[in-house]
Amino acid sequence: xxxxxxxxxxxxxxxxxxxxxxxxxxxxxxxxxxxxxxxxxxxxxxxxxxxxxxxxxxxxxxxxxxxxxxxxxxxxxxxxxxxxxxxxxxxxxxxxxxxxxxxxxxxxxxxxxxxxxxxxxxxxxxxxxxxxxxxxxxxxxxxxxxxxxxxxxxxxxxxxxxxxxxxxxxxxxxxxxxxxxxxxxxxxxxxxxxxxxxxxxxxxxxxxxxxxxxxxxxxxxxxxxxxxxxxxxxxxxxxxxxxxxxxxxxxxxxxxxxxxxxxxxxxxxxxxxxxxxxxxxxxxxxxxxxxxxxxxxxxxxxxxxxxxxxxxxxxxxxxxxxxxxxxxxxxxxxxxxxxxxxxxxxxxxxxxxxxxxxxxxxxxxxxxxxxxxxxxxxxxxxxx
Amino acid sequence: xxxxxxxxxxxxxxxxxxxxxxxxxxxxxxxxxxxxxxxxxxxxxxxxxxxxxxxxxxxxxxxxxxxxxxxxxxxxxxxxxxxxxxxxxxxxxxxxxxxxxxxxxxxxxxxxxxxxxxxxxxxxxxxxxxxxxxxxxxxxxxxxxxxxxxxxxxxxxxxxxxxxxxxxxxxxxxxxxxxxxx
Numbered sequence: 369x370x371x372x373x374x375x376x377x378x379x380x381x382x383x384x385x386x387x388x389x390x391x392x393x394x395x396x397x398x399x400x401x402x403x404x405x406x407x408x409x410x411x412x413x414x415x416x417x418x419x420x421x422x423x424x425x426x427x428x429x430x431x432x433x434x435x436x437x438x439x440x441x442x443x444x445x446x447x448x449x450x451x452x453x454x455x456x457x458x459x460x461x462x463x464x465x466x467x468x469x470x471x472x473x474x475x476x477x478x479x480x481x482x483x484x485x486x487x488x489x490x491x492x493x494x495x496x497x498x499x500x501x502x503x504x505x506x507x508x509x510x511x512x513x514x515x516x517x518x519x520x521x522x523x524x525x526x527x528x529x530x531x532x533x534x535x536x537x538x539x540x541x542x543x544x545x546x547x548x549x550x551x552x553x554x555x556x557x558x559x560x561x562x563x564x565x566x567x568x569x570x571x572x573x574x575x576x577x578x579x580x581x582x583x584x585x586x587x588x589x590x591x592x593x594x595x596x597x598x599x600x601x602x603x604x605x606x607x608x609x610x611x612x613x614x615x616x617x618x619x620x621x622x623x624x625x626x627x628x629x630x631x632x633x634x635x636x637x638x639x640x641x642x643x644x645x646x647x648x649x650x651x652x653x654x655x656x657x658x659x660x661x662x663x664x665x666x667x668x669x670x671x672x673x674x675x676x677x678x679x680x681x682x683x684x685x686x687x688x689x690x691x692x693x694x695x696x697x698x699x700x701x702x703x704x705x706x707x708x709x710x711x712x713x714x715x716x717x718x719x720x721x722x723x724x725x726x727x728x729x730x731x732x733x734x735x736x737x738x739x740x741x742x743x744x745x746x747x748x749x750x751x752x
Numbered sequence: 753x754x755x756x757x758x759x760x761x762x763x764x765x766x767x768x769x770x771x772x773x774x775x776x777x778x779x780x781x782x783x784x785x786x787x788x789x790x791x792x793x794x795x796x797x798x799x800x801x802x803x804x805x806x807x808x809x810x811x812x813x814x815x816x817x818x819x820x821x822x823x824x825x826x827x828x829x830x831x832x833x834x835x836x837x838x839x840x841x842x843x844x845x846x847x848x849x850x851x852x853x854x855x856x857x858x859x860x861x862x863x864x865x866x867x868x869x870x871x872x873x874x875x876x877x878x879x880x881x882x883x884x885x886x887x888x889x890x891x892x893x894x895x896x897x898x899x900x901x902x903x904x905x906x907x908x909x910x911x912x913x914x915x916x917x918x919x920x921x922x923x924x925x926x927x928x929x930x931x932x933x934x
Contacts, residue, residue: 432892
């Protein structure tokens with residue numbers, strides 16, 4: 369008999385019986401696992417009795433590496449914390465150190481940062497919606513959504529020079545200006561995405577298979593949101609309008625008009641509907657940025673020599689809304705040319721660990737993958 | 753109520769060692785380690801700062817101390833408090849927040865492995881987080897020597913034969929055509 373006192377599910381079993389329950393290890397090499405992590409579960413028949421998340425398959429020691437390098441050398445490290453959405457990490461590193469150094473970013477640099485942040489949110493949200501459909505056997509939808517994401521990556525390549533990892537944000541602003549004709553080409557991509565959305569509605573949201581496997585499955589209760597620090601579509605799927613872009617405005621989000629998408633139910637269907645709404649809102653935000661973008665002015669502040677740049681002693685905390693939820697950085701400096709500590713906290717730190725373990729007992733085994741995908745659990749941001 | 757006034761009110765109940773307004777929506781202050789968890793319990797029960805957003809540690813090795821850093825958010829008032837408490841680096845023991853916020857288990861599990869800090873009562877102390885059967889100095893401590901560890905654990909490979917582009921082309925097409933210096 370195994371008992372785990374950290375299992376906090378009300379009314380759910382906190383113990384497993386080796387004579388009745390079968391222990392299964394799923395992942396890290398398994399198509400149903402979201403990334404390089406594994407799940408240790410105990411099942412009785414099809415029902416999961418207890419589940420544990422195991423990580424450590426992708427630990428690259430990013431936080432330690434940052435402590436041993438100069439500030440500017442940290443950008444190629446932090447972007448690798450999240451493959452689908454690296455720009456959030458680049459922005460948060462820059463924002464935290466700029467705040468401690470008292471470095472101002474020019475207006476144009478702020479608009480360009482807002483643009484790449486929203487483009488990366490859009491690309492990651494589209495990818496996640498396709499992944500959700502794919503996790504339930506609707507293989508056509510990921511083909512569509514990955515194609516659409518690739519069009520956004522084309523735009524990233526034109527703007528930043530990189531498709532997946534951009535390293536576009538630097539201290540004081542961004543690396544490059546917007547190329548001529550970029551606005552028109554990005555608008556074409558946005559129109560392609562909009563054109564595809566009704567078909568996604570037909571195949572996913574109006575589909576009885578999807579509804580059967582998503583409605584009432586993987587329920588997150590609204591009272592867990594503050595208790596556990598849940599954020600992003602997982603919180604908004606409980607009907608709570610939590611969005612860092614609106615609650616703690618950063619970059620140019622305070623000047624942009626957009627709605628915070630919510631949906632009732634707290635289940636996989638609700639989280640998918642929130643993502644569907646997020647795609648529409650992201651397109652709306654990108655169009656406003658393109659319309660208001662200042663063509664004149666500097667895109668990066670004048671910087672000191674980055675190889676000898678010392679930042680005064682201090683500590684701060686910054687946050688941003690990634691497609692999966694709240695991403696935040698704690699940074700402490702000691703007056704030297706390297707950070708004393710940079711701590712990264714991604715949404716999966718809660719969603720894939722304590723929340724998933726809380727949701728698993730009582731769930732049917734085949735629902736575990738759609739549940740994990742619905743929270744976009746991402747191991748690299750857990751084990752940095 | 754401003755954040756400064758709020759913290760001044762708190763100082764009637766708890767010993768506040770220092771305060772600093774980092775931003776309009778972020779206020780920092782320090783408390784003695786023994787008062788950290790009672791303060792956090794009070795904040796959760798009686799104030800809008802109910803969400804544990806960040807929970808980490810900084811190694812101030814030159815002071816012989818770890819700084820426990822707790823960040824609480826008021827999701828309605830849209831502001832945050834950063835609470836800092838220093839503990840002795842040798843004993844490296846801090847009170848657990850697991851009973852207040854269940855997700856603290858993950859943070860404490862990680863700090864236990866990466867910094868060697870013990871949280872009495874926290875359920876996953878001593879279990880592997882992301883390292884496997886680690887017996888060396890906890891790797892996120894400042895005195896953990898990464899270069900020495902790599903040299904000890906990973907055998908050095910001879911590597912590839914190094915040849916400069918200039919030499920390579922010189923071999924292929926002849927030194928005379930490459931150099932243009934004759």
